[in-house]
Amino acid sequence: MFASLGMYDLPELAAATNAWWHGLASHFAAQGFRDLPAELNRAGDPVDRLKAPGLIFGQTCGFPLTHKLKDHVQLLATPRYAVPGCAGATYVSWIVVRADDPAKTPADLRGYRVAYNDDGSQSGYNTLRAMIAPIAQGRPFLGGLIESGAHRNSLALVKAGKADVAALDCVTFALIARLAPAELQGIRVLRASAAAPGLPYVTAAATSAAEVRRLQAGIAAAFADPALDTTRATLRLDGCEILPRSAYDVIPAMEQAAIAAGYPQLA
Structure with missing residues:
Protein backbone atom coordinates (compact mmCIF):
# COMPACT_ATOMS: atom_id res chain seq x y z
CA MET A 1 0.00 0.00 0.00
CA PHE A 2 1.31 3.48 -0.83
CA ALA A 3 0.23 7.14 -0.96
CA SER A 4 1.44 9.96 -3.20
CA LEU A 5 0.88 13.71 -3.13
CA LEU A 24 -5.12 12.19 6.53
CA ALA A 25 -3.68 8.80 7.51
CA SER A 26 -4.80 9.23 11.12
CA HIS A 27 -8.36 9.86 9.95
CA PHE A 28 -8.19 6.95 7.50
CA ALA A 29 -7.07 4.77 10.39
CA ALA A 30 -10.09 5.99 12.37
CA GLN A 31 -12.19 4.70 9.46
CA GLY A 32 -10.71 1.24 9.90
CA PHE A 33 -7.81 1.26 7.41
CA ARG A 34 -4.74 -0.64 8.57
CA ASP A 35 -1.11 -0.84 7.44
CA LEU A 36 -1.19 2.67 5.99
CA PRO A 37 2.20 3.90 4.75
CA ALA A 38 4.13 6.06 7.21
CA GLU A 39 5.60 8.19 4.45
CA LEU A 40 4.61 9.40 1.01
CA ASN A 41 5.98 7.74 -2.11
CA ARG A 42 8.01 10.28 -4.09
CA ALA A 43 9.80 7.83 -6.40
CA GLY A 44 9.65 8.29 -10.16
CA ASP A 45 7.10 10.16 -12.24
CA PRO A 46 4.20 11.50 -10.12
CA VAL A 47 1.59 10.36 -12.67
CA ASP A 48 3.07 7.01 -13.64
CA ARG A 49 3.48 5.96 -10.02
CA LEU A 50 -0.30 6.14 -9.55
CA LYS A 51 -0.64 3.14 -11.88
CA ALA A 52 1.27 0.90 -9.49
CA PRO A 53 -0.58 -1.75 -7.46
CA GLY A 54 -1.38 -0.75 -3.90
CA LEU A 55 -2.35 2.89 -4.33
CA ILE A 56 -4.57 3.91 -1.42
CA PHE A 57 -4.48 7.69 -1.84
CA GLY A 58 -3.00 10.10 -4.35
CA GLN A 59 -3.48 13.35 -6.20
CA THR A 60 -3.26 13.87 -9.93
CA CYS A 61 -3.91 16.46 -12.61
CA GLY A 62 -7.29 16.35 -14.33
CA PHE A 63 -5.82 15.51 -17.74
CA PRO A 64 -4.21 12.24 -16.58
CA LEU A 65 -7.45 11.44 -14.72
CA THR A 66 -9.34 11.51 -18.03
CA HIS A 67 -6.54 10.04 -20.16
CA LYS A 68 -3.47 8.17 -18.93
CA LEU A 69 -4.96 7.11 -15.59
CA LYS A 70 -8.61 6.68 -16.55
CA ASP A 71 -8.52 2.89 -16.16
CA HIS A 72 -6.19 2.91 -13.16
CA VAL A 73 -7.74 5.27 -10.59
CA GLN A 74 -11.10 6.47 -9.36
CA LEU A 75 -12.10 9.88 -8.07
CA LEU A 76 -12.38 10.48 -4.33
CA ALA A 77 -12.71 14.26 -3.86
CA THR A 78 -11.48 17.56 -5.24
CA PRO A 79 -9.69 19.90 -2.83
CA ARG A 80 -10.36 23.62 -2.89
CA TYR A 81 -7.49 26.11 -2.68
CA ALA A 82 -7.64 29.62 -1.25
CA VAL A 83 -5.67 31.38 -3.99
CA PRO A 84 -6.52 33.84 -6.78
CA GLY A 85 -7.81 31.98 -9.81
CA CYS A 86 -9.67 29.31 -7.82
CA ALA A 87 -13.44 29.40 -7.45
CA GLY A 88 -14.88 26.56 -5.43
CA ALA A 89 -13.32 23.37 -6.71
CA THR A 90 -12.24 24.92 -10.04
CA TYR A 91 -9.00 26.59 -11.05
CA VAL A 92 -7.39 28.36 -13.98
CA SER A 93 -3.95 28.73 -15.44
CA TRP A 94 -2.27 32.10 -15.64
CA ILE A 95 -0.80 32.79 -19.07
CA VAL A 96 2.47 34.57 -18.24
CA VAL A 97 4.95 36.62 -20.24
CA ARG A 98 7.82 38.89 -19.26
CA ALA A 99 6.78 42.18 -17.71
CA ASP A 100 8.21 44.20 -20.60
CA ASP A 101 6.61 42.04 -23.29
CA PRO A 102 4.19 44.06 -25.48
CA ALA A 103 1.60 41.28 -25.88
CA LYS A 104 -1.91 42.29 -24.82
CA THR A 105 -4.08 39.43 -26.11
CA PRO A 106 -3.58 35.75 -27.02
CA ALA A 107 -3.50 36.76 -30.69
CA ASP A 108 -0.32 38.69 -29.94
CA LEU A 109 1.45 35.43 -29.04
CA ARG A 110 1.90 34.42 -32.68
CA GLY A 111 5.49 33.31 -33.21
CA TYR A 112 6.22 33.17 -29.46
CA ARG A 113 8.27 30.35 -27.94
CA VAL A 114 6.25 28.37 -25.40
CA ALA A 115 7.57 26.60 -22.33
CA TYR A 116 5.24 23.87 -21.04
CA ASN A 117 5.65 21.31 -18.29
CA ASP A 118 4.49 18.30 -20.35
CA ASP A 119 1.88 17.48 -22.97
CA GLY A 120 -0.17 15.46 -20.48
CA SER A 121 -0.91 18.53 -18.36
CA GLN A 122 -4.25 20.29 -18.21
CA SER A 123 -2.85 23.51 -16.77
CA GLY A 124 0.38 23.75 -18.76
CA TYR A 125 -0.63 22.35 -22.16
CA ASN A 126 -4.28 21.47 -22.76
CA THR A 127 -5.63 24.81 -21.61
CA LEU A 128 -3.09 26.76 -23.70
CA ARG A 129 -3.87 24.65 -26.78
CA ALA A 130 -7.60 25.32 -26.24
CA MET A 131 -6.97 29.05 -26.03
CA ILE A 132 -4.84 29.22 -29.18
CA ALA A 133 -6.83 26.80 -31.38
CA PRO A 134 -9.54 29.30 -32.48
CA ILE A 135 -6.87 31.88 -33.32
CA ALA A 136 -4.54 29.51 -35.17
CA GLN A 137 -7.29 28.44 -37.60
CA GLY A 138 -5.57 25.13 -38.31
CA ARG A 139 -2.18 26.65 -39.11
CA PRO A 140 1.11 26.78 -37.16
CA PHE A 141 0.97 29.59 -34.64
CA LEU A 142 3.87 29.39 -32.24
CA GLY A 143 7.57 29.97 -32.78
CA GLY A 144 8.88 27.01 -30.82
CA LEU A 145 8.19 24.63 -27.96
CA ILE A 146 10.28 23.72 -24.93
CA GLU A 147 9.17 20.88 -22.65
CA SER A 148 10.41 21.96 -19.22
CA GLY A 149 9.22 19.15 -16.96
CA ALA A 150 7.63 21.45 -14.36
CA HIS A 151 5.70 24.71 -14.08
CA ARG A 152 8.52 26.22 -12.06
CA ASN A 153 10.98 25.39 -14.83
CA SER A 154 8.67 26.93 -17.44
CA LEU A 155 8.53 30.11 -15.40
CA ALA A 156 12.34 30.23 -15.18
CA LEU A 157 12.65 29.77 -18.96
CA VAL A 158 10.31 32.71 -19.63
CA LYS A 159 12.07 34.89 -17.10
CA ALA A 160 15.48 34.07 -18.62
CA GLY A 161 14.28 34.89 -22.14
CA LYS A 162 14.68 31.33 -23.38
CA ALA A 163 10.91 31.13 -23.86
CA ASP A 164 8.32 33.86 -24.25
CA VAL A 165 5.12 32.49 -22.74
CA ALA A 166 3.91 29.73 -20.42
CA ALA A 167 0.68 28.60 -18.78
CA LEU A 168 1.04 28.11 -15.02
CA ASP A 169 -1.41 26.46 -12.65
CA CYS A 170 -2.72 29.28 -10.45
CA VAL A 171 -2.08 27.29 -7.26
CA THR A 172 1.56 26.72 -8.17
CA PHE A 173 1.83 30.40 -9.08
CA ALA A 174 0.45 31.46 -5.69
CA LEU A 175 2.74 29.08 -3.81
CA ILE A 176 5.79 30.40 -5.66
CA ALA A 177 4.64 33.98 -5.00
CA ARG A 178 4.67 33.24 -1.26
CA LEU A 179 7.70 30.96 -1.03
CA ALA A 180 10.03 32.38 -3.70
CA PRO A 181 8.70 35.77 -4.84
CA ALA A 182 11.95 36.64 -6.62
CA GLU A 183 11.09 33.98 -9.21
CA LEU A 184 8.12 36.09 -10.30
CA GLN A 185 10.00 39.35 -10.60
CA GLY A 186 9.90 40.55 -14.19
CA ILE A 187 6.85 38.36 -14.95
CA ARG A 188 3.27 39.47 -15.60
CA VAL A 189 0.00 37.68 -16.17
CA LEU A 190 -1.39 38.21 -19.66
CA ARG A 191 -4.75 36.56 -18.96
CA ALA A 192 -6.48 33.61 -17.32
CA SER A 193 -7.27 30.38 -19.11
CA ALA A 194 -10.66 28.72 -19.11
CA ALA A 195 -11.51 27.12 -15.76
CA ALA A 196 -11.58 23.38 -15.03
CA PRO A 197 -12.12 21.22 -11.94
CA GLY A 198 -9.08 21.19 -9.69
CA LEU A 199 -6.51 18.47 -9.12
CA PRO A 200 -8.39 15.54 -7.64
CA TYR A 201 -7.64 13.10 -4.86
CA VAL A 202 -7.82 9.55 -6.21
CA THR A 203 -7.49 5.93 -5.17
CA ALA A 204 -6.86 2.76 -7.14
CA ALA A 205 -9.57 1.52 -9.49
CA ALA A 206 -9.61 -1.71 -7.47
CA THR A 207 -10.60 0.06 -4.24
CA SER A 208 -14.09 -1.10 -3.26
CA ALA A 209 -17.10 1.20 -3.10
CA ALA A 210 -17.26 0.75 0.68
CA GLU A 211 -13.59 1.67 1.01
CA VAL A 212 -14.12 4.73 -1.19
CA ARG A 213 -16.85 5.94 1.16
CA ARG A 214 -14.57 5.42 4.17
CA LEU A 215 -11.74 7.29 2.46
CA GLN A 216 -14.09 10.17 1.65
CA ALA A 217 -15.20 10.26 5.29
CA GLY A 218 -11.55 10.38 6.36
CA ILE A 219 -10.81 13.23 3.93
CA ALA A 220 -13.77 15.22 5.25
CA ALA A 221 -12.62 14.63 8.84
CA ALA A 222 -9.09 15.80 8.02
CA PHE A 223 -10.42 19.01 6.49
CA ALA A 224 -12.51 19.60 9.61
CA ASP A 225 -9.69 18.78 12.06
CA PRO A 226 -8.58 21.96 13.92
CA ALA A 227 -5.23 20.31 14.69
CA LEU A 228 -4.49 20.49 10.95
CA ASP A 229 -5.47 24.15 10.52
CA THR A 230 -1.86 25.36 10.19
CA THR A 231 -0.94 22.60 7.76
CA ARG A 232 -3.94 23.32 5.55
CA ALA A 233 -3.21 27.05 5.62
CA THR A 234 0.40 26.46 4.60
CA LEU A 235 -0.75 24.37 1.65
CA ARG A 236 -3.58 26.88 0.94
CA LEU A 237 -6.16 24.11 1.31
CA ASP A 238 -9.66 25.47 1.88
CA GLY A 239 -11.96 22.43 1.91
CA CYS A 240 -12.97 19.79 -0.57
CA GLU A 241 -15.91 18.75 -2.71
CA ILE A 242 -17.07 15.38 -4.00
CA LEU A 243 -17.68 15.91 -7.70
CA PRO A 244 -19.08 13.41 -10.19
CA ARG A 245 -16.52 12.00 -12.58
CA SER A 246 -18.45 13.74 -15.37
CA ALA A 247 -17.37 17.13 -13.97
CA TYR A 248 -13.97 16.42 -15.54
CA ASP A 249 -15.47 15.91 -19.01
CA VAL A 250 -14.68 19.56 -19.70
CA ILE A 251 -11.01 18.58 -19.99
CA PRO A 252 -11.26 16.13 -22.94
CA ALA A 253 -13.87 18.49 -24.40
CA MET A 254 -11.20 21.22 -24.57
CA GLU A 255 -8.88 18.78 -26.32
CA GLN A 256 -11.54 17.67 -28.80
CA ALA A 257 -12.50 21.26 -29.61
CA ALA A 258 -8.87 22.05 -30.45
CA ILE A 259 -8.63 18.94 -32.63
CA ALA A 260 -11.86 19.89 -34.41
CA ALA A 261 -10.39 23.32 -35.05
CA GLY A 262 -7.41 21.72 -36.77
CA TYR A 263 -5.00 22.35 -33.92
CA PRO A 264 -4.32 18.96 -32.28
CA GLN A 265 -0.96 19.98 -30.82
CA LEU A 266 0.73 23.17 -29.71
CA ALA A 267 2.62 24.23 -32.83
Missing part, protein backbone atom coordinates in the same frame (compact mmCIF):
# COMPACT_ATOMS: atom_id res chain seq x y z
CA GLY A 6 3.11 14.73 -6.01
CA MET A 7 1.19 17.59 -7.62
CA TYR A 8 2.03 20.58 -5.40
CA ASP A 9 4.98 18.99 -3.64
CA LEU A 10 7.41 21.91 -3.87
CA PRO A 11 10.62 21.30 -1.88
CA GLU A 12 9.78 24.20 0.42
CA LEU A 13 6.47 22.51 1.26
CA ALA A 14 7.73 18.96 1.83
CA ALA A 15 7.29 19.15 5.62
CA ALA A 16 3.73 20.50 5.30
CA THR A 17 2.85 17.93 2.63
CA ASN A 18 4.15 15.17 4.90
CA ALA A 19 2.13 16.57 7.80
CA TRP A 20 -1.01 16.63 5.65
CA TRP A 21 -0.53 12.98 4.76
CA HIS A 22 0.03 12.07 8.42
CA GLY A 23 -3.20 13.89 9.31
